């Protein structure tokens with residue numbers, strides 16, 4: 056289907072027909088849906104918190120039993136030994152973010168990982184001390200960057216370069232980022248950008264941002280909170296220096312779920328790259344020898360601090376199994392069609408005061424669409440909520456909806472559209 060929107064139809068029968076030929080449709084059955092009036096809610100909020108895989112309950116119980124059965128010996132005797140628990144994620148995460156095995160690790164949480172990695176990769180000296188980021192980044196990222204520059208003795212107003220949309224526009228053009236990087240030149244130490252913007256749903260050109268950063272001698276790092284499990288990523292091939300993400304959004308690993316980190320292979324043997332240390336980042340063969348002198352293991356895993364939060368990782372394991380079975384290429388293929396269909400339907404609505412601010416070019420977005428209301432946004436959001444839609448409201452004027460290819464259907468898109476048509 057080269058341009059499916061030409062043949063899209065705004066009818067329930069048509070949407071139902073697309074579901075019938077969707078090979079990923081059965082994956083919906085693997086998730087638990089919040090209930091509204093004894094029916095599945097219309098869940099369009101997987102960008103904020105992914106749904107619980109049904110397998111989590113069973114696997115959690117199994118882990119509890121291993122703890123009861125083995126006590127401390129579970130570190131080596133549990134079905135999935137806790138000593139090496141974090142290793143079970145590397146390969147599956149690698150496929151999702153486009154990395155080789157040792158480049159990824161499941162550890163800590165997102166903002167912690169962002170701070171750990173900036174401590175390693177933001178090394179201002181002389182006239183090279185600036186960090187370039189997008190304006191209106193997620194607040195956690197803004198705070199983290201602000202304090203990193205202050206901890207090195209710089210003034211955020213001087214050391215942080217923020218790229219803003221052109222006056223009147225909602226989106227930042229990639230070319231404006233490239234130009235700003237070039238202009239900052241050798242004053243630039245680091246480019247740190249949210250891979251998919253949480254507010255607009257815009258997917259930045261991470262490959263070319265990385266190229267531009269490297270050209271002026273800066274590192275590039277990305278916060279992939281809204282990108283991981285959503286858009287195609289090739290961090291290794293793109294030569295990205297570092298990245299981090301959370302697992303509770305598209306990766307469905309539960310509130311506060313374990314985060315993830317990527318460090319490019321070419322930095323593994325670089326003695327200039329230092330990191331905060333803890334015993335779990337130490338060489339595994341000597342981890343329990345309790346000797347002096349930190350010897351980092353080779354790879355992203357050397358950024359680990361503490362022993363793995365196993366119970367927190369149970370849901371991650373359950374969810375990554377589902378991703379492994381579905382496969383990112385198939386998920387992306389469905390996602391393009393599903394979000395394309397949602398966009399088509401929304402464009403039929405002319406009686407409500409909103410516009411879609413997410414890019415219309417499919418390579419510049421994931422599954423999320425951000426609807427900016429000129430008026431009555433909050434009121435319309437409340438009507439939707441009362442009708443059983445779970446979406447999210449972002450101040451000051453945006454409703455974000457995310458048809459997630461793992462568990463949303465074309466009929467979900469139609470139901471959302473139908474509801475909008477009934478609002479006066």
Ligand SMILES: *Cc1c(COP(=O)(O)O)cnc(C)c1O
Nearest residue numbers: 165166193195249253278280301
């Ligand atoms: C969701 C999100 C966060 C949340 O950070 P936590 O450390 O997981 O609480 C941070 N940054 C971005 C861009 C996000 O989308």
